[in-house]
Amino acid sequence: MAEEVKLYGIVTSPFVTRVRIALNLKGIKYEFIEEDLKNKSPDLLKYNPVNKKVPVLVHNGNPISESLVIIEYIDDAWKGLPIMPRDAYEKAQARFWATFIADKCRPALLKAIGSHGEEQAVAEAHEQLQFLENELNVKGNKFFGGDNINLVDICASHIAYWVLTAEEAFGIELVTKDKFPKLTEWRGHFLNCQAVKDGLPPRERLIAYYKQRFGKA
Amino acid sequence: MAEEVKLYGIVTSPFVTRVRIALNLKGIKYEFIEEDLKNKSPDLLKYNPVNKKVPVLVHNGNPISESLVIIEYIDDAWKGLPIMPRDAYEKAQARFWATFIADKCRPALLKAIGSHGEEQAVAEAHEQLQFLENELNVKGNKFFGGDNINLVDICASHIAYWVLTAEEAFGIELVTKDKFPKLTEWRGHFLNCQAVKDGLPPRERLIAYYKQRFGKA
Incomplete structure (x- = not known):
């Protein structure tokens, strides 16, 4: 069939x-x-x-x-490249970080973007991003998933692309290279994957969406 | 080891x-x-x-x-009685209902309990519970997991025991037999499982907690 x-x-x-x-x-x-x-x-x-x-x-x-x-x-x-780790503990860790990104990181980042980079909101977003920075630092891998992207990388696509686009649209700085060298490096690797490139929305549509939702800076 | x-x-x-x-x-x-x-x-x-x-x-x-x-x-x-379905689609369904209970049901129920049964809050909780009632009705099983309890049953323990205790403590009615015959029946089966009985907090501690959190009715 x-x-x-x-x-x-x-x-x-x-x-x-x-x-x-x-x-x-x-x-x-x-x-x-x-x-x-x-x-x-x-x-x-x-x-x-x-x-x-x-x-x-x-x-x-x-x-x-x-x-x-x-x-x-x-x-x-579906078979093919695995998205979840096979080891039970690594799988649990991946699910934990995916939940963290949804429950903690994303709301903090949206607040920082929505406030056009208000100091306190940015500090709170940075506090959450620091956990991801540390995680990349401890593991020392290219991706959260190691040599290949996994559930955590996919869930963090919001940070790689949506936040990047908002930074450009509103002239604010959230994931800066000096504060978050590992996340910045990860963002480059992630956005360079073909499967990611083929899945992302066009930049112009995203900017139009942001301007409509959060207004001009 | x-x-x-x-x-x-x-x-x-x-x-x-x-x-x-x-x-x-x-x-x-x-x-x-x-x-x-x-x-x-x-x-x-x-x-x-x-x-x-x-x-x-x-x-x-x-x-x-x-x-x-x-x-x-x-x-x-750990091996032993499986908690997750083995079939990919059934597993996805179980995760969906577990998320639904956390994101929709529990907040609505807490609001209904916290308001000591205020009409609108109860109506909103009923709206969410109706989805679970329908799910049990369609499947026609003893538990959300079929013959044995699974992830969904475990996540719904809040509805079985916490809500029941709050109903008694505050004299309110949330999961009534006439509105939710399947959920009522499920609650009986669920609370009768040994693994569940051995895991639940003592009723008195829960009532003390509720009275402290939500005050007297």
């Missing part, structure tokens, strides 16, 4: 992009269906009646929601 | 209890170290420097935080 893989999403969402990167890493062809969140499609409401949110991956008719859940599903359902 | 398993927690936390139930299900002996959250131990700060929260499981010196991450680790690291 030919596989049917559909992804419902919006182009500028970091959560949707996570799924695109995971699909690209596995070499899975998929149809991307762009949603209008102000006028959600009957398909989206049918496939995710609980949260009515994107991303939703539909694999041979089976819908899956929540980006972390989808990424682990992709790793379970 | 003899295994060393330590759990840092507080007795009344539903997140800590999730881990105790998972350990009991696997038949793992562990040392429970009760924390004072107003005066956290050096061990807790060493083992969870990022969040400084309980539960933390320490397995042969390796610390793991975040209840969902710990439960999956326990399932990966």
Whole structure:
């Protein structure tokens, strides 16, 4: 049976992009269906009646929601480059950092961006980023996943690309080379991966989104 | 080598209890170290420097935080009764419902309890609970996990026991038999499992905690 893989999403969402990167890493062809969140499609409401949110991956008719859940599903359902570590403890560590990025890092970064770089908000974002900097420093690897990107790298794509774009759009500095040399280096490696490049939204769309959401600096 | 398993927690936390139930299900002996959250131990700060929260499981010196991450680790690291489904899609569904309980159900239920049963708050909690009622109804199983409890049942222990205790303490009605016949039935089955019974906090401590947190009805 030919596989049917559909992804419902919006182009500028970091959560949707996570799924695109995971699909690209596995070499899975998929149809991307762009949603209008102000006028959600009957398909989206049918496939995710609980949260009515994107991303939703539909694999041979089976819908899956929540980006972390989808990424682990992709790793379970398809062979190819592994996204999750195989060792139980390393796997737990990867899930911990993925949760940390979602619960702590992203809100702090959004606050810093939304305030156009207000000092206290930036200090709080830096406090969270420092944990990731230390993690890269201790491990001494190219990626959070070692030689290849894993769940943590994928989840940190928000830091690599969304934050970078916001820095440029608003002329603020968040992930600076002097404060975060390892994260800066990681960002370069990460944005240079083909699977990542092919999954990211165009810079112009992201800037337009940021200006609309957070206004001009 | 003899295994060393330590759990840092507080007795009344539903997140800590999730881990105790998972350990009991696997038949793992562990040392429970009760924390004072107003005066956290050096061990807790060493083992969870990022969040400084309980539960933390320490397995042969390796610390793991975040209840969902710990439960999956326990399932990966020890054989015995499986906590996660083996099928990739069923596993994704279990993770989805676990996330739903944490992100949607628990906040709505806490609001309903904290308001001592205020009408609108109860209606919002019911809206979330209805999704779980439907899920049990569609599957037609004893537990969310089928014949045995799984990740979702463990995560829903808050609904089974904490909510029940709050209902009794404050004389409010949340999970009623007429509105939620399946959830009520599930609650009975769940609270009757030995691994669950052995993991739950004493009722009196929970009531004392609720009265302190939410005041008298």
